[in-house]
Amino acid sequence: MTAPTPEQRLADVCARIETACAAAGRDPAELTLVAVGKGMAAHRVAEILALGVTDIGENKAQEAAGKAGEIASLRPDLTPRWHFIGQLQRNKARTVVEFASMVHSVDRPALVAALDRAAAQRVEPLDVLLQLDLDPEPDPTRGGVRPQDFLALADAASAVEHLSVRGVMTVAPQGADSRRCFERLVGFSQSLQAICPLATVISAGMSGDLEAAISVGATHVRVGTALFGTRKLASEGPT
Numbered sequence: 546m547t548a549p550t551p552e553q554r555l556a557d558v559c560a561r562i563e564t565a566c567a568a569a570g571r572d573p574a575e576l577t578l579v580a581v582g583k584g585m586a587a588h589r590v591a592e593i594l595a596l597g598v599t600d601i602g603e604n605k606a607q608e609a610a611g612k613a614g615e616i617a618s619l620r621p622d623l624t625p626r627w628h629f630i631g632q633l634q635r636n637k638a639r640t641v642v643e644f645a646s647m648v649h650s651v652d653r654p655a656l657v658a659a660l661d662r663a664a665a666q667r668v669e670p671l672d673v674l675l676q677l678d679l680d681p682e683p684d685p686t687r688g689g690v691r692p693q694d695f696l697a698l699a700d701a702a703s704a705v706e707h708l709s710v711r712g713v714m715t716v717a718p719q720g721a722d723s724r725r726c727f728e729r730l731v732g733f734s735q736s737l738q739a740i741c742p743l744a745t746v747i748s749a750g751m752s753g754d755l756e757a758a759i760s761v762g763a764t765h766v767r768v769g770t771a772l773f774g775t776r777k778l779a780s781e782g783p784t
């Protein structure tokens with residue numbers, strides 16, 4: 546069997562998004578497809594960009610910075626928006642701020658402070674999402690703020706000068722009912738919008754559960770495997 550081409554994979558993902566939007570009575574134009582290029586070489590990411598994808602997600606600061614630079618010199622005509630979606634150490638904030646348009650994984654006040662300091666060099670504030678950990682069994686290696694600490698984090702992030710709080714993000718816990726998890730995320734989105742009216746982004750849904758995310762109102766889906774094929778294990782999970 547021959548592997549599907551990038552065109553076929555992208556067409557399949559777009560068809561899934563359109564079907565899910567139709568079922569939910571939503572306009573596909575409300576959805577941003579973030580192609581998750583982690584573990585993929587720059588030329589593979591460039592290939593998907595050349596097909597019309599505009600947004601790329603990466604989960605490791607160094608890998609992402611290198612790839613953003615490579616693609617900028619390989620294909621200066623492509624001007625993707627880079628999304629940082631992985632766990633972020635404070636000492637990598639400066640690296641991420643240099644290439645990212647949006648950081649989806651803000652999950653603690655110390656990271657808010659580090660990103661705010663790093664973003665001071667930018668012309669525009671850095672768009673950030675607050676990542677929630679909705680697993681009943683917390684796992685500190687996965688990232689995300691616990692629900693009881695969410696409002697304090699929202700206050701901290703909305704108080705700083707160089708960050709713009711744009712919404713919420715989560716990864717459905719393995720084996721969980723994704724739809725129920727995303728419904729809870731929408732609840733947090735509503736409480737956040739009471740403090741930050743511009744925080745309308747809901748980043749939820751991956752290759753396996755993008756339909757569930759779209760059905761409850763996701764604005765950004767983060768899709769890796771369905772667009773690029775299976776990754777080598779080394780690039781999986783937080784490090």
Ligand SMILES: *Cc1c(COP(=O)(O)O)cnc(C)c1O
Binds near residue numbers: 753
């Ligand atoms: C890897 C990753 C994705 C994409 O997952 P797929 O199942 O490959 O689509 C989305 N979000 C985050 C935070 C990730 O780390």
